[in-house]
Amino acid sequence: MQQPAHLFVGKAAPDFTAKAILPDNSIDHEFNLRHYARGHRCVLFFYPLDFTFVCPSEIIAFDNRLHEFAARNTKVIAVSVDSHFSHLAWKNMPYNKGGVGNIKIPMVADINKDISKAYNVLCDEGHSLRGTFFIDDHFVLRHMLINDLAIGRNVDETLRIIDAHEYHTVNGEVCPAGWQKGDAGIKQSQEGISDFLASHAEKL
Numbered sequence: 001m002q003q004p005a006h007l008f009v010g011k012a013a014p015d016f017t018a019k020a021i022l023p024d025n026s027i028d029h030e031f032n033l034r035h036y037a038r039g040h041r042c043v044l045f046f047y048p049l050d051f052t053f054v055c056p057s058e059i060i061a062f063d064n065r066l067h068e069f070a071a072r073n074t075k076v077i078a079v080s081v082d083s084h085f086s087h088l089a090w091k092n093m094p095y096n097k098g099g100v101g102n103i104k105i106p107m108v109a110d111i112n113k114d115i116s117k118a119y120n121v122l123c124d125e126g127h128s129l130r131g132t133f134f135i136d137d138h139f140v141l142r143h144m145l146i147n148d149l150a151i152g153r154n155v156d157e158t159l160r161i162i163d164a165h166e167y168h169t170v171n172g173e174v175c176p177a178g179w180q181k182g183d184a185g186i187k188q189s190q191e192g193i194s195d196f197l198a199s200h201a202e203k204l
Helices: 033-037 054-064 066-071 084-091 114-118 155-171 190-203
Strands: 017-021 027-032 041-046 074-080 107-109 130-135 141-147
Touching (some): 017 084, 033 041, 033 074, 054 066, 054 155, 066 074, 066 155, 141 155
Parallel strands (some): 041 074
Antiparallel strands (some): 017 107, 130 141
């Protein structure tokens, strides 16, 4: 896999091809990110390891909201340094045993750790940190957030980021701190920010 010199918001996302367990539990030996995401936005999220503790709560949270991502024309992909066999075994383990159950998210096997290196989430212990990356439908990276191992991510915040990107794309206005879908945006001018702050500053 060709790795970019730098990973930046506003630049093309690193592409990759790797083995993956698909939602129907089949194995794709050449799962390609760009091909899978074609015509869609996508959220690529990394987690440390299968059969761990915070990770299943995050993966299930993403899976429980897949309909919300689909409504936003967004696909979700999970990545860890485990093998595709490990991914499948974890999917075959029920919730009450610590498994993730039959989730409908592709699970990519980053055995050689090249994907984690390309997205700059590989830690010294040899596995990935909790990195979340939002890639738009032009394959441009628009948002990235990396949590330490003990801190589970907020999946609803990922949905908020997608909504904010959509709002800006459609309206041309920018989204202030704490913006939620349905809130006012800011016109990109001195007058626009002055008007917004005059009525919203105390609520920020």
